[in-house]
Every structure is written in C-alpha cells, then in structure tokens.
Amino acid sequence: MNALPYSLKGKRVWVAGHKGMVGSAIVRRLEREDCEVIVSERTQVDLRRQEQVERFVKERRPHLIFLAAAKVGGILANASYPADFLFDNLAIQNNVIDAAYRNETEKLVFLGSSCIYPKLAPQPIKEDALLTGPLEPTNEWYAIAKIAGIKLCQAYRRQYGCDFVSAMPTNLYGPGDNFNLETSHVAAALMVKAVRAKEAGTQTLEVWGSGKPLREFLHVDDCADALVFIAQHYSADEHINVGFGRDLSIAELAQIILDAVGTKASLAFDPSKPDGTPRKLMDSSRLAALGWKPKIGLREGMKQMLAWYLANAAKARA
Ligand code: GFB
Numbered sequence: 001m002n003a004l005p006y007s008l009k010g011k012r013v014w015v016a017g018h019k020g021m022v023g024s025a026i027v028r029r030l031e032r033e034d035c036e037v038i039v040s041e042r043t044q045v046d047l048r049r050q051e052q053v054e055r056f057v058k059e060r061r062p063h064l065i066f067l068a069a070a071k072v073g074g075i076l077a078n079a080s081y082p083a084d085f086l087f088d089n090l091a092i093q094n095n096v097i098d099a100a101y102r103n104e105t106e107k108l109v110f111l112g113s114s115c116i117y118p119k120l121a122p123q124p125i126k127e128d129a130l131l132t133g134p135l136e137p138t139n140e141w142y143a144i145a146k147i148a149g150i151k152l153c154q155a156y157r158r159q160y161g162c163d164f165v166s167a168m169p170t171n172l173y174g175p176g177d178n179f180n181l182e183t184s185h186v187a188a189a190l191m192v193k194a195v196r197a198k199e200a201g202t203q204t205l206e207v208w209g210s211g212k213p214l215r216e217f218l219h220v221d222d223c224a225d226a227l228v229f230i231a232q233h234y235s236a237d238e239h240i241n242v243g244f245g246r247d248l249s250i251a252e253l254a255q256i257i258l259d260a261v262g263t264k265a266s267l268a269f270d271p272s273k274p275d276g277t278p279r280k281l282m283d284s285s286r287l288a289a290l291g292w293k294p295k296i297g298l299r300e301g302m303k304q305m306l307a308w309y310l311a312n313a314a315k316a317r318a
Contacts, residue, residue, distance in 0.1 A: 017069030
C-alpha cells in the first residue's frame with residue numbers, strides 16, 4: 001500500500017478510456033501534474049480482450065491507472081443494450097484490474113456511478129447504502145457491472161494488498177459529452193434539443209418523463225479534479241462518492257439549459273419515456289472532509305458545455 005499523499009511526480013499514468021468525456025477530462029487535468037500520461041488506442045487495444053490488455057500493461061508498466069473506460073449511456077441506452085452494458089463493462093474492468101495486479105501497478109482508481117445504489121436509497125446517499133435494496137431496473141445491468149468492479153478492487157486489496165480504490169461520481173456533464181439523442185444523458189440531450197428549437201423557432205422543448213426526477217450534476221472537469229485528488233489522498237477498502245450534495249429537478253435543469261442557449265420555449269413532457277430513479281443525491285461528505293470541493297457552478301458549466309457543443313457541433317451532432 002502506498003503512503004498518502006500518493007505522489008504523481010515522475011509517474012507513468014494510464015488513462016484508460018481517454019477518448020470519453022471523463023477520460024479526456026482526466027488527461028486535461030493531468031497536464032498540470034509532473035507525470036507522463038499514457039493512453040491505449042482502441043484500434044490497438046480492445047479492453048474487452050484480456051491478452052491485449054495484459055500485453056499493453058506489461059509493455060507500458062503504468063504506475064497509476066485511471067479506469068475510466070466503460071460502456072456508458074443515458075436511461076434509454078441502458079435499457080436498449082443490456083448485454084453490452086453488462087458484458088463490456090465486466091470484461092473491461094476484469095481485464096484492467098487483473099493486469100494491474102499482475103504487473104504491480106502501484107495504484108488504480110476505478111470509476112463507477114451513483115446508479116450502483118438502490119432505487120429508493122435514503123437521501124442523500126451514503127457509501128454504506130450499497131447493496132441494501134433493489135436497483136433501479138432501467139440501469140441494473142450497468143449497476144451490477146460497476147458493483148462487481150468495486151468488489152473486485154476490494155478483493156484484490158484484501159487478498160493481494162493492491163492499492164486499488166473506487167470512486168462513484170454523480171451525474172456528469174461537460175465538454176466531450178455524447179450528444180446523440182438516443183444514447184446520451186439528459187443534459188446533452190436537452191442542449192441539442194434547445195439549440196435545434198432556437199434554430200427552428202420552435203416554441204416547445206421535449207423533455208422525457210415527468211420532469212420531476214431530481215439529479216445532482218457535476219461538471220466533468222470538477223470530476224477529473226476530484227479523481228486526481230482521490231488518487232493522491234485516498235486509500236481505503238470502501239468506495240467514495242464524488243459529488244457536492246445539491247440537486248435539482250429535470251424541469252429546472254431544462255430551464256437552465258434554455259437560458260444558456262438563449263431561447264424561450266415551454267417544456268413539453270413525454271410521459272411515454274421513463275423517469276428512472278426519483279432521486280439520487282449523493283452524500284459526498286467523506287470527500288469534502290478530505291478537503292475537496294468543486295469549482296464550477298451549474299449555470300456557468302452549462303454555458304461552457306454549450307460553447308464546446310457549438311464549436312464541435314458538426315462532429316458531435318447526432
Ligand atoms: O441522464 P439520464 O439519461 O440518466 O436521465 P439517469 C435523467 C433524467 O432525465 C430521467 C430525464 O428522468 C430522464 O427521463 N430526461 C428528460 C431525459 N429528457 C431527457 C432526454 O432527452 N434524454 C435523456 N437521456 N433523459 C443514468 C443511468 O440514469 O445515469 C446510467 O442510466 C448512469 O447508468 C447515469 O448511472 C449517471 O440519471 O436516469
């Protein structure tokens with residue numbers, strides 16, 4: 001086990017999943033550290049293939065791994081691709097975590113999500129709510145894979161003394177998000193729809209479900225900052241929540257996005273689409289007690305995400 005704080009100085013750091021929203025934010029954040037960032041290209045290393053992962057880790061010998069590679073998506077994608085969400089995520093995490101152990105990687109930070117918790121967990125959700133009740137059915141495939149990842153890190157820590165930790169971010173948004181309406185999360189989807197409504201002069205914004213579910217939204221650059229902080233300052237068996245403890249309704253989020261886009265439209269709710277978990281506000285007091293807090297407010301963050309979307313619209317648009 002490493003002493004704390006764990007120093008990044010002179011370390012080789014593999015960001016697995018560097019093309020994704022979270023992975024690319026971790027790469028940006030690590031530019032401020034005195035370390036060497038390494039990445040694996042999808043064309044060379046399919047993380048679902050054990051021998052390819054083992055070869056990569058053996059050759060490149062990272063000291064630290066951020067395991068941000070995962071099959072992810074919003075509420076509809078989770079319900080539409082259950083096999084991919086379960087198998088791909090289990091395969092990726094099994095391969096990377098085991099290769100890290102076999103090649104004596106000093107530290108590994110495994111990323112999960114707040115959907116690991118029971119659908120009706122007491123709010124705000126503390127880390128110890130894990131496995132205390134039934135999961136939200138729309139994302140149980142993803143949740144079960146991520147719970148297995150947490151347990152695998154704990155098992156390698158207990159049996160082999162590996163310094164592997166798990167971090168559970170709340171709902172994320174920001175540059176690099178997926179803007180495909182079929183597979184995206186809510187913030188990106190509502191942004192695309194608001195921009196299109198403005199362009200077309202439409203008076204309504206379509207919002208899935210009732211607009212009543214409550215979610216906590218963290219900017220991905222704040223999340224990346226928290227993950228680097230966790231690598232440096234956290235080493236324990238139990239996973240740690242990554243959030244800040246405030247949520248809002250989907251209808252309120254839609255209004256903030258309409259304001260950022262600069263258009264007035266009324267919200268048109270589509271009850272044929274699922275609401276998902278009614279609320280998943282995380283209790284992130286353990287992370288706060290270690291000394292971490294976010295810097296980017298939701299309105300400011302949405303404006304930043306919109307600027308990124310508009311600048312990258314051609315390739316990001318569904
Ligand atoms: O972000 P989201 O897809 O995922 O949806 P979850 C959040 C809420 O926004 C749900 C509503 O109540 C959706 O019905 N919503 C409204 C929309 N309009 C839209 C829209 O146009 N697109 C989308 N996607 N939602 C995910 C899990 O749950 O959270 C993942 O499925 C992961 O596994 C992620 O854990 C963090 O917050 O419901």
